[in-house]
Amino acid sequence: MTTKEALFKYLLRLGDTSMILAQRNAEWCGHGPFLEEDLALTNISLDLLGQANSILQYAGQVEGKGRTEDDLAFHRTEREYYNHLIAEQANGDYAKTILRQFFCDAFDFYFYSELVKSKDEMLAAISAKSIKEITYHLRHSSSWVERLGNGTDESHSRMEKAMDELWRFTGEMFEMNEVDSVLIKEGIAIDLNAVRPKWENKVKEVLEKATLKIPANTFMQRGSRDAKHTEHLGFILSEMQSLPRSLPDAKW
Amino acid sequence: MANTKDSQGPLWEVFVQKKSGQPFVHCGNLHAFDKEMALQNARDLYTRRNEGTALWVVPSDAIVSSSPEDIGPFFEPANDKVFRHPTFYKIPDAIKHM
Numbered sequence: 329m330t331t332k333e334a335l336f337k338y339l340l341r342l343g344d345t346s347m348i349l350a351q352r353n354a355e356w357c358g359h360g361p362f363l364e365e366d367l368a369l370t371n372i373s374l375d376l377l378g379q380a381n382s383i384l385q386y387a388g389q390v391e392g393k394g395r396t397e398d399d400l401a402f403h404r405t406e407r408e409y410y411n412h413l414i415a416e417q418a419n420g421d422y423a424k425t426i427l428r429q430f431f432c433d434a435f436d437f438y439f440y441s442e443l444v445k446s447k448d449e450m451l452a453a454i455s456a457k458s459i460k461e462i463t464y465h466l467r468h469s470s471s472w473v474e475r476l477g478n479g480t481d482e483s484h485s486r487m488e489k490a491m492d493e494l495w496r497f498t499g500e501m502f503e504m505n506e507v508d509s510v511l512i513k514e515g516i517a518i519d520l521n522a523v524r525p526k527w528e529n530k531v532k533e534v535l536e537k538a539t540l541k542i543p544a545n546t547f548m549q550r551g552s553r554d555a556k557h558t559e560h561l562g563f564i565l566s567e568m569q570s571l572p573r574s575l576p577d578a579k580w
Numbered sequence: 581m582a583n584t585k586d587s588q589g590p591l592w593e594v595f596v597q598k599k600s601g602q603p604f605v606h607c608g609n610l611h612a613f614d615k616e617m618a619l620q621n622a623r624d625l626y627t628r629r630n631e632g633t634a635l636w637v638v639p640s641d642a643i644v645s646s647s648p649e650d651i652g653p654f655f656e657p658a659n660d661k662v663f664r665h666p667t668f669y670k671i672p673d674a675i676k677h678m
Binding site: 362363364365367368371464467468471475 | 587588589610611612613614616617620621623624625628
């Protein structure tokens with residue numbers, strides 16, 4: 329695998345995760361628990377979409393086949409997507425949406441804080457720009473995890489249920505393959521083993537404050553590194569891609 | 581003043597400071613269930629387009645307001661007392677934000 333091929337796949341991994349999570353959160357638009365929170369979550373969704381846009385645009389340049397960020401977003405199939413499985417999980421109730429967001433925000437925060445040191449200038453610049461937004465996202469989602477964990481019996485039990493459903497998708501975020509080893513040698517990618525303990529500490533700290541426990545079942549679902557997905561991604565893509573696929577020349 | 585009966589939480593008033601040293605100006609209100617949520621919601625609703633660099637949020641029911649009937653006794657006596665207005669002084673150029 330050449331550096332260029334590895335970087336292209338690495339960028340898809342990052343860009344796809346931001347985009348699919350943005351798409352999931354956007355489903356809440358107009359359906360939030362109350363107006364202010366509806367706006368907060370859709371603002372976060374827009375930030376993620378902006379990050380995805382810059383990353384996929386760069387991916388297109390790296391690939392060098394003339395594909396734009398739109399081509400990459402709207403004209404790839406499920407088995408060509410590399411987003412983390414957790415990003416595509418269904419919204420469920422607000423507890424599940426918030427917990428999914430918290431796991432992803434905590435990952436993004438420590439991941440992009442490291443990636444600003446990348447020798448790839450573009451990747452370092454995108455990370456530096458994103459980290460300000462992510463810092464806010466993490467503050468938002470962790471305060472909600474605490475609030476719901478400590479809220480009522482019902483909010484607490486909904487958070488426990490969300491934890492049971494989502495915990496199994498947190499392991500693969502730290503999985504590394506050839507893409508990583510090629511890019512780590514070049515100083516472009518970062519070692520996810522260094523991100524993991526920081527993520528775990530943050531998660532433990534917030535869950536403790538929220539009086540929530542990590543599930544005893546430690547089975548971890550994997551697949552996204554090989555573009556293998558849960559049943560949800562196909563539905564997301566068919567909705568997201570239907571317009572550009574049926575009207576390929578449509579413009580705003 | 582504050583409507584706490586609905587399910588969206590109590591009301592908070594939002595004040596934005598454009599730049600350090602300038603006064604905080606009231607810009608609107610919002611719903612939130614606690615201080616941190618009020619601050620975050622204020623950021624999302626009122627400062628995402630470079631409107632300011634600092635925020636205050638205050639529970640609406642902590643604000644004591646004059647009522648329309650107070651207009652006469654509170655404000656009108658000032659009208660005919662021109663000496664109460666500092667219009668006879670020149671403000672030095674070095675003083676800003678007056």
